[in-house]
Amino acid sequence: MAVTIYDVARLAGVGIGTVSRAMNDSRHIHPETRRRIMEIAAQLNYRPHGVAQRLARRKNFTIACVVPFFFNYFYLDLLKYIQNELGAYQYDLFLYSIDRFDNKNLVFDRVLAERKTDGILIISVEPGPDYTGKFRSAKVPVILVDATHAQLDSIVIANREGAFVATEHLIRLGHRHLGLINGDLNSFPARSRLQGFQEAMSRHGLVVDPKAVRLCSEKSGAHGFNEQAGYLAMQELLALKSDHPSAVFIASDVQSIGAMRAIREAGLRVPDDLALVGFDDIDFAKYVGLTTMKQPLEEMARLAVERLLLRMDNRAEDDFHLELSPKLVVRRTCGATKRRVVEPV
Amino acid sequence: MAVTIYDVARLAGVGIGTVSRAMNDSRHIHPETRRRIMEIAAQLNYRPHGVAQRLARRKNFTIACVVPFFFNYFYLDLLKYIQNELGAYQYDLFLYSIDRFDNKNLVFDRVLAERKTDGILIISVEPGPDYTGKFRSAKVPVILVDATHAQLDSIVIANREGAFVATEHLIRLGHRHLGLINGDLNSFPARSRLQGFQEAMSRHGLVVDPKAVRLCSEKSGAHGFNEQAGYLAMQELLALKSDHPSAVFIASDVQSIGAMRAIREAGLRVPDDLALVGFDDIDFAKYVGLTTMKQPLEEMARLAVERLLLRMDNRAEDDFHLELSPKLVVRRTCGATKRRVVEPV
């Protein structure tokens, strides 16, 4: 068995309470006693038992991060930032993944039931309707990242706005017949991006061609936001032959990559035959010259963690619904550099 | 305060021991008592307190996964598979990231000290020399993934073999002047891949041109295995002008992507001016048509978790050093389809 607080206490000739006080920087301890205890502790290589501490303190110093399967590279960066941020506060991170959407509540139940975490960061998933109450009664704060909920703190990308900007950018470039490749509407970002697209179209007096709108099914994984889905969706668009849109807003970069593959295989060229704007700005976007909406992930992670810690400290007053604006990054695929003539509407 | 085992016991009119037995499927309990207890427990929505269980059981049902910063997409997939596999066994996963190599031991110390995990999965990092002993005396099993150590179980990709195959493939295609872009030699895979490259060269009686070998510094992050590093390395190679190699084995796909960017910007073409073979087979490899060595990540994750559980059960007898062979995936960048004439040596 490892060395415990009792061993230290015995060797130091003090009670365990005093050792505990020494270890925890209590002010109620004589500096000299403290010094002696710390010395003996170091000598014995004593480290407090984390689990016992948690039980006694009724606090875990651990947060759970719930991520829907890992298909999207988006999550990797976000996770990296979150873990970095959390580490700075000496918090540990439990990673839970959701493999299927019908399973999501199972994960929440488990996290709540086992009470091993002080807070939950939920990425890109909306908890079921009755979970607000469960979270509240379990007294475990929840921050939604990349998803919203009326009763839960959330921090999201301004998806609607981003889609609007992306779409408008294509319109300004002179395109009139626009297409959309989107994820499954079960996903919140997909819904918002659809909205933004529609708004941009109607704002400019354009009608949405239903045939040019493709929603990728979540059955293909990652809410439909994956390469293969984008590939297939673009094939369908190209099957419209000469009637295909001249530009497409694609609601994620991974889909865009797939779409570009389909275009290449069809012997067409981007942006000449088809202009593209994506969403996310994953690393690879710059390698393929994809024009896209950049998500401020690091800021998102920092704010989410900060907010969660605040909540766990009960130092959070009001509700919190933050929206961070994505930024348009113009590259090659939108054909901006071609300076097309804007046709009169 | 939440409902405890005492509440259930009181309402059921039994002792807490009986409740515990009921919850834990002990055989030493009357089915009827058990039924009644479970009913009351359900009614009260009682869930055992995970932390208390851990303390009493002296077992955590948690493993730690230590990942060196998240630069490489490789880790995302691996993590996904590991988490999936672990979930099947009802284990939780603590995620720790190493941001700098000089920090790696800090993480290990922390993980060991807090005793919150039953086992450790270390990805792509070799622990310092004195850590074998620490792990052993802490009685926490460790499995190295994508790294080796004489005294620690490990499971790796056959990096040397993979590099050999990749290089030989280029040689068979007729190339004589080969280049290498590699990661930092502080990284184990980088060292092995260098070896494989050299062996293939000498096996075929070719000499390695030192000017055509680029080691990317780990200072650029991810052991040098990142896009930017590949980009810069390739620029250096192209600066050799007509003396640049006709084919390059690049020790990772992300570097390859960067390298391809450099080539494109230089106005050269792959594979005509420069043939390429990468390593990893990340998702994006297929989009850019990158010929590469595919790593069997899912199998790796499954075997690593299996093995770790075995160790934690003390059911592992001998040492364990597994090497999984990567497989050559031929695509466009190696120019295989051009059927070059093999020049006589």
Added chain:
DNA sequence: ATGAAAGCGCTAACAG
């Protein structure tokens, strides 16, 4: 300032 003792919520050994 410090020791003693009472939990934290559960498991497991020991009687019966």
Added chain:
DNA sequence: CTGTTAGCGCTTTCAT
């Protein structure tokens, strides 16, 4: 089969 009790290792009153 079941109740009782002694831990698990630490924190935190409560006296002193």
